[in-house]
Amino acid sequence: MPTVPRRTVLKAVGLTLGASAFARALAPLTEFTADVSADEFLQKHYKELTPAEMQTILRRLEADAKAEHGVDVTIEDVRPTPGVEFGYALNLSICIGCRKCAEACHEENNHDRATQNSYIRVLEMDMGSLDMARGRVDYEGTVPKADKFYMPVQCQQCRNPPCVTVCPVEATWQESDGITVVDYDWCIGCRYCEAACPYHARRFNWKQPEIPAADINPVQAYLSNRIRPQGVMEKCTFCLHRTRKGRLPACLEACPTGARVFGNLLDPASEIRWVLENKRVFVLKEDLGTSPRFYYFFDE
Amino acid sequence: MTQLARVDCVTCHGVGLRGDTLAAEGVEGEAVHGDVELHHGALTCDSCHSPGDRATLRLANGDTLAFADTMTLCAQCHGVQTRDWRRGSHGGMNGYWDLRRGERVRNHCVDCHDPHAPAYKPVRAVFPPRDRYLKSEPEAH
Numbered sequence: 001m002p003t004v005p006r007r008t009v010l011k012a013v014g015l016t017l018g019a020s021a022f023a024r025a026l027a028p029l030t031e032f033t034a035d036v037s038a039d040e041f042l043q044k045h046y047k048e049l050t051p052a053e054m055q056t057i058l059r060r061l062e063a064d065a066k067a068e069h070g071v072d073v074t075i076e077d078v079r080p081t082p083g084v085e086f087g088y089a090l091n092l093s094i095c096i097g098c099r100k101c102a103e104a105c106h107e108e109n110n111h112d113r114a115t116q117n118s119y120i121r122v123l124e125m126d127m128g129s130l131d132m133a134r135g136r137v138d139y140e141g142t143v144p145k146a147d148k149f150y151m152p153v154q155c156q157q158c159r160n161p162p163c164v165t166v167c168p169v170e171a172t173w174q175e176s177d178g179i180t181v182v183d184y185d186w187c188i189g190c191r192y193c194e195a196a197c198p199y200h201a202r203r204f205n206w207k208q209p210e211i212p213a214a215d216i217n218p219v220q221a222y223l224s225n226r227i228r229p230q231g232v233m234e235k236c237t238f239c240l241h242r243t244r245k246g247r248l249p250a251c252l253e254a255c256p257t258g259a260r261v262f263g264n265l266l267d268p269a270s271e272i273r274w275v276l277e278n279k280r281v282f283v284l285k286e287d288l289g290t291s292p293r294f295y296y297f298f299d300e
Numbered sequence: 301m302t303q304l305a306r307v308d309c310v311t312c313h314g315v316g317l318r319g320d321t322l323a324a325e326g327v328e329g330e331a332v333h334g335d336v337e338l339h340h341g342a343l344t345c346d347s348c349h350s351p352g353d354r355a356t357l358r359l360a361n362g363d364t365l366a367f368a369d370t371m372t373l374c375a376q377c378h379g380v381q382t383r384d385w386r387r388g389s390h391g392g393m394n395g396y397w398d399l400r401r402g403e404r405v406r407n408h409c410v411d412c413h414d415p416h417a418p419a420y421k422p423v424r425a426v427f428p429p430r431d432r433y434l435k436s437e438p439e440a441h
Contacts, residue, residue, distance in 0.1 A: 091389065096423065103427035116430045137429050142422045246401030248393065257420065258392035258407065271388030279389070300380070 045170070046183040046223070057185075058222060065227060069211070073218040075226050078244045080177035086238050086293065087178075087265040087272045088249075089281065090152060093299035094259040097122055097143040097150030104254030105154075108239060109225040110217050112209035119236035120154045120251060121200065132284070154251070155180065155201040155236035156284060156292030163193035163202060163235075172233070177244070178265075178293050179237050181223040187232040194233060198285050199292075202235045238262075265293065307332055313354030319345065339417040348373055348415065374409045385409075 039060060049057070058075045065073045102118040111117035123135025127147050135151065144150060161180050164172050171186040172193055194202040208230040220226040221241035228234050239249040243262070252260040263272035275281065279297040312322060312332065338344070350358040357365040357373050365373055375382040384390035391412065396402030412420065 089389070094390075096420065097425060098423050099425050099427045102429075106427065116427065118427070118429070121429065140425060140428060143425045144422065243397065246396045246398035248395065248397050248404075253392075253394045255392055256423075257412070258390055261389050263388075263397050274387045275389050278387075299384075 040185070043185055045186050047173075054222075061222070061226060065216075069216060069227065070213045071216045071218060073216065073220050073226075075220045075222055076241065077223070078221045078241055080175050080179070080244060082176070083264075083266055084244075085176075085178045085265045086157065086243060087263060087276070087295065088157070088238065088293065089261040089272055089275045089279075089295040089297060091259045091261070091279075091299065092149055092151060092296055094257045095122075095150045095152065095255075096257055096259075097124060097139070097148070098256060100254045100256055101152055101251035101260070104250045105236070107215070108217055108242075108250035110209060110211055110220070110227050112205075112207070113211050113215070115206075117203060117209075119201070119203065119234075120152050123151045123153060124148050125151050151296070152251075153199055153201070153284070154294070155238075156199050156290065156294040157236075157238060159291035159293065160289060162196040162198065162288075162290065166192040166196040168192065177240075179240050180235065181237055181240070182233055182235060183223070184226075184228050184232045184234070189231040189233065191233065198288050198290060202233050205230050205232055205234060309354035318351060336416050339419070340415065370415070371409050374415075378409075381409075 037060075039056075043057060044053070054077050058077060061075050062073055065071060065075075099122050102120040102122060105111070105120050106116060106118045109119065121137050123132060123137060124139040124145070125132075125135045125148060127149055132151075132153075139145075139148075157178050157180060159174075159178070161174055164174055164180060168190060169186060169188055171188065172180060172182045174180045189204070191204055194204055205228050209227055211227070216227070217225060219241060224237040224239065224241045239247075239251075243249055248262055249260075252262050261272055261275050263270040265272060265276075267273065275297060276295060280300070281295045281297045283292045283295055312327065346358075348357055350356045350364055353364065355367075357367060357370065359365055359373060360376050371382070371385075381390050385406075391407045391409075393404055393406045395404035397404075409415070414421075
């Protein structure tokens with residue numbers, strides 16, 4: 001019997017092992033084909049996309065929305081306007097804690113219906129205290145209660161956003177108009193940003209949002225209210241799909257008492273600038289150095 | 301907000317008749333004035349409504365004022381709120397923050413405040429959160 005050299009045997013064994021290991025390593029790719037297309041898998045970072053590539057992606061996302069939710073939506077890539085930096089102020093003397101803002105956010109931004117997700121939490125606070133940890137969010141019944149005041153908290157659009165610093169894949173960043181955004185198609189869902197935010201302003205999509213077709217807001221933007229995939233982070237974008245076109249945010253329009261003031265911080269004649277210059281304004285957790293663009297104030 | 305019947309004021313008050321005179325003659329004002337209850341400081345009907353012409357309002361200096369210009373009347377006493385309204389930091393609004401790109405609709409005083417009882421009425425809170433962490437008591441810092 002001719003002897004097979006040991007070298008040849010080892011080569012064959014090695015090849016077999018190598019080939020099977022290679023196949024095993026590639027196995028996840030075959031699973032992608034079920035719900036993730038090759039285009040989606042190979043999609044580049046938002047900032048690296050050419051306008052043509054972005055248009056292709058937007059049309060694909062619109063088709064996906066039609067297929068998955070049965071609705072015709074328009075998804076745009078709405079860019080910041082030069083010379084605009086957004087600021088928001090909220091009058092705590094006027095807010096009555098009705099949560100209409102949180103509800104409007106829920107509907108505007110295509111949040112999951114079952115979990116009643118919203119980018120706004122309204123804290124019921126003890127009069128005379130600003131201890132946010134003592135604020136309650138599960139109050140019910142008639143508001144405002146006699147010894148309480150109400151403080152809605154959403155993304156503060158910080159000038160030094162800790163959520164951006166901690167992101168390991170640069171899936172979240174601050175835009176020129178001050179809005180911190182998330183590329184939902186780049187986010188890996190590690191939730192570092194959720195932990196880093198001192199304002200508890202970021203949300204995680206534990207599941208794909210489920211919304212009845214008739215309730216879906218069809219006016220959408222890539223970086224804001226398009227229906228998010230499962231397993232990614234999301235946050236308030238000051239309704240950039242509205243505000244970058246000059247409109248007011250949904251939470252402001254929903255406020256029945258007019259507690260909210262929104263506008264361009266770079267315009268000296270703007271209403272937000274008048275509030276900052278004439279009211280007793282403060283920001284949340286100023287000592288952290290996050291430098292929010294969201295301000296609170298009381299009337300004199 | 302007080303609901304007044306859609307009847308022109310001058311239907312009853314057109315001949316210069318005041319409420320007390322009409323009441324003395326047995327004219328029933330209830331149906332028209334509905335559930336008007338006055339809780340507005342020490343003000344009385346004639347503080348704002350022209351005594352001789354119920355179809356108009358009256359400023360403190362005696363000038364008459366159309367109902368559409370109510371804000372001017374309120375502004376006589378509520379100067380701080382009027383200033384804040386003019387500066388865009390009092391009262392709800394809809395539309396555009398950038399007025400070069402679109403219109404904006406703003407609430408006026410009586411859209412939110414009943415002039416007869418202007419204190420903002422309590423409401424029921426809507427949309428309670430459904431959060432996994434809600435059941436534990438918050439700790440004091």
